[in-house]
Amino acid sequence: MYSEKVMNHFSNPRNAGVIKNADGIGEVGNPVCGDMMAFYIKVKDDMLEDVKYQTFGCVAAIAVSSIVSEMAKGKTLIEAKSITKNVVTDSLDGLPKEKKHCSNLGAEALAKAIKDYEGKKSD
Amino acid sequence: MTSRVEHPAIKSLCERLDKKGYRVTFVPVDRKGVLDIDYLYDSLTDDTAIVSLMWANNETGVIFPIEEISNVVRQKGIAFHTDAVQTVGKIPVDVSQSNIDMLSISGHKIHAPKGVGALYIRKGTPFSPFLIGGHQEKGRRGGTENVVSIIGFGKASELAANHMGESINRVQKLRDKLENELIRRVPNVLINGDRDNRLPNTTSLSFEYVEGESILLMMDELGICASSGSACTSGSLEPSHVLRAMGVPFTAAHGSIRFSLSIYNTEEDIDFIIERLPPIIGHLRKLSPFWQ
Numbered sequence: 487m488y489s490e491k492v493m494n495h496f497s498n499p500r501n502a503g504v505i506k507n508a509d510g511i512g513e514v515g516n517p518v519c520g521d522m523m524a525f526y527i528k529v530k531d532d533m534l535e536d537v538k539y540q541t542f543g544c545v546a547a548i549a550v551s552s553i554v555s556e557m558a559k560g561k562t563l564i565e566a567k568s569i570t571k572n573v574v575t576d577s578l579d580g581l582p583k584e585k586k587h588c589s590n591l592g593a594e595a596l597a598k599a600i601k602d603y604e605g606k607k608s609d
Numbered sequence: 610m611t612s613r614v615e616h617p618a619i620k621s622l623c624e625r626l627d628k629k630g631y632r633v634t635f636v637p638v639d640r641k642g643v644l645d646i647d648y649l650y651d652s653l654t655d656d657t658a659i660v661s662l663m664w665a666n667n668e669t670g671v672i673f674p675i676e677e678i679s680n681v682v683r684q685k686g687i688a689f690h691t692d693a694v695q696t697v698g699k700i701p702v703d704v705s706q707s708n709i710d711m712l713s714i715s716g717h718k719i720h721a722p723k724g725v726g727a728l729y730i731r732k733g734t735p736f737s738p739f740l741i742g743g744h745q746e747k748g749r750r751g752g753t754e755n756v757v758s759i760i761g762f763g764k765a766s767e768l769a770a771n772h773m774g775e776s777i778n779r780v781q782k783l784r785d786k787l788e789n790e791l792i793r794r795v796p797n798v799l800i801n802g803d804r805d806n807r808l809p810n811t812t813s814l815s816f817e818y819v820e821g822e823s824i825l826l827m828m829d830e831l832g833i834c835a836s837s838g839s840a841c842t843s844g845s846l847e848p849s850h851v852l853r854a855m856g857v858p859f860t861a862a863h864g865s866i867r868f869s870l871s872i873y874n875t876e877e878d879i880d881f882i883i884e885r886l887p888p889i890i891g892h893l894r895k896l897s898p899f900w901q
Contacts, residue, residue, distance in 0.1 A: 496826065502896050517899070520820055520839060520848060520863040524898045540898035542860075544822040544839070548896060 489579035492549040499548055501555035503538045510606070512598025514591045521547045525554075525595040529603055532563050539595070546581055546589035553577055554592035563600055569593050610634045610652060610660045612644060613854040616667050618713075619692055620850070623661075636662075641803035642671035642855050650681060659688040664696035668838055668851045668867055669802030670811025672700070676707040683708035688734065694718055694726075698769035699776055699808045710734040716758065720871070721765035725758035772872045780870050781809035783879050787868065788812050790883040795890050799861055801852055810870040813838065815852070815861035816890050818899040824866055827889045833882055838865035860899055 488496070505526035515522035521543035528536035537559045541551040554574060558566045571590050575581050581590060611623050613635045627633040636649045644662070653660075660682045665672045675691050682689040690711040696702055698719035704712060711734060716725040730736055730749075743751030769776075791814060792798050801813040816824065821837030828835060838849030839862070847853070848862035857865070868882075894900040 493826075496823070497830075499896060513898075517859045517863070520859070522898060540896060542818065542820060542863075542897045542899055544820050545826050547820070548823060551896075 487582055488545060488549075489581075491553075491577075491579045492546065492581070495549035495552040495578070496545045499541075499552040501536075501538050501552070501559065502540070504540060505536055505538045508538075508599075510599040510601070510603030512595045512600070512602055514595045514598060515543070517542065520544070521589050521591060523547065523551055523591050523595040525551075525592070525599040527558075527596075527599045527603060529563070534558050534561050534563065534566055537596070539592075544585070544589055546585040547591065549578060550574055550581075550590050550592040551595075554596050558596055563604075566596065566600060569596060610636065610649065610657055612636045612638065612662055612673070614638055614642065614666055614668075614851040615661075615663055616692060616694070618694075619661055619663070638671075638854055640856050642666060642669045642801065642851070643803050643806070644673050646674070646678065649678070653682070653685055653687065657685070657687050659690060661690040661692065663692040663694075664702070665693075665699070665808050665811075666802070666851060667695050668811075668849060668865075669813045669855075670695070670808035671802045672696070672806050672808065675709065679708040679710075683710075695808060695811070698766070698773075699810055701773065704729060704731070711736070716762040716765060719765045719769040720873075721762040722758045725755060725762045727762070775872050777809050780872060780874070783874060783876065784810060784812055784868075784870050786876075787870075787879050787882060788814070790879075791886065794883065794887045799857070801855065801857060801865060811867065812870075813852075813865055813867045815857060816864040816866065817858075817861045818897045819864045819890060819893040821863060821865055823893050824864070824886075824889060827893075828882075828886065831881075831885050833885070836867045836869075838867065839863045 505528050508526035509529045510527045512525045524540045526538045527534055537555045539551045539555055541548050554569060557569055571593050574590060574593050575586060611619055623633045634652045637645050662673055662675060664675045679689045688710050691709055693702055693712050694715040697714045710731045712729040714727050717723045738749055740751040745752060745754055788800055797817040799815040801815055821839030825835060825837050838852050849865060852862040852865055
């Protein structure tokens with residue numbers, strides 16, 4: 487059902503956890519549908535110095551969070567914004583059809599965290 | 610009339626009948642999964658055609674008082690069907706001691722080959738065949754009989770009857786040990802269903818703040834087989850309708866796991882789960898935003 491890459495990220499999630507005093511936080515999903523993610527970012531010179539997350543969800547949701555954090559870490563904000571759902575799916579060598587919508591929230595959560603940071607910065 | 614916690618085999622049929630314009634009453638259950646019998650009796654009317662209730666719930670193992678209900682339903686002249694798929698082979702079932710008109714059982718639940726089942730019909734109960742076009746089984750079910758499976762089902766039934774005592778005593782002890790040890794070792798675990806009135810082999814546990822499919826896959830890697838009431842395993846967005854009907858919160862319903870034990874499980878199996886499951890829950894909770 488899941489690709490080896492999904493299972494690898496699920497079994498050994500990278501960058502899991504919380505950043506205290508994060509520069510931006512993005513939360514998506516809700517407990518009703520069974521998937522919820524919170525992304526935390528630390529920004530320095532328009533670069534994602536650190537990316538962490540917390541995830542409540544299925545195997546796909548955890549793998550998505552892990553790979554998004556891995557892809558985003560060290561990237562500029564502009565580069566990070568190009569991480570979309572499709573990019574995530576491809577990087578994981580595909581996701582089961584029914585998981586593409588409900589569990590693939592990582593890119594959205596990351597984008598929300600960046601937006602949160604940019605909003606705070608312009609205040 | 611049926612309940613809110615039926616297996617999809619009955620639930621989906623009733624929902625379809627409902628859509629077609631039949632009046633279907635779905636009787637609720639309480640927080641422990643116990644049927645609201647007063648609601649059921651109050652809802653019986655002159656034009657109630659049939660009552661269909663599961664004898665025991667497939668997710669929680671909670672037993673409904675089918676014999677008592679069948680007596681009341683019979684007095685009102687209404688047909689009574691029970692889905693006894695979870696029950697037969699686990700606890701004694703005797704149709705001669707009840708007023709059940711129809712009873713469904715399934716082979717794979719008692720280690721018979723998959724794909725064989727039986728429908729008991731009390732003599733005199735009117736029915737129309739589900740499959741027509743053959744004289745087999747006296748015209749009650751058309752189609753060539755799957756003889757090998759039928760023989761397997763017969764033998765499995767015989768073995769299940771012989772092992773009934775063991776199922777009730779030894780398997781129940783193993784199930785209780787599993788539950789008690791997991792409750793002792795893992796915080797925020799809920800047992801779904803009335804602990805005093807369940808099948809001896811079933812347990813539904815909710816591990817709050819984690820998701821069932823994730824637990825299942827990590828257990829699977831260790832060779833532990835279970836099932837989950839989470840949305841992910843059912844392919845829908847909604848978690849188990851049984852747990853929702855019982856009012857189990859979403860965060861707990863998504864983290865529900867069902868273990869179904871059998872006479873072939875050993876104490877070593879249980880000890881292995883007790884040892885290996887708590888770290889899995891700990892690991893997943895560390896990832897969860899709900900777990901602080």
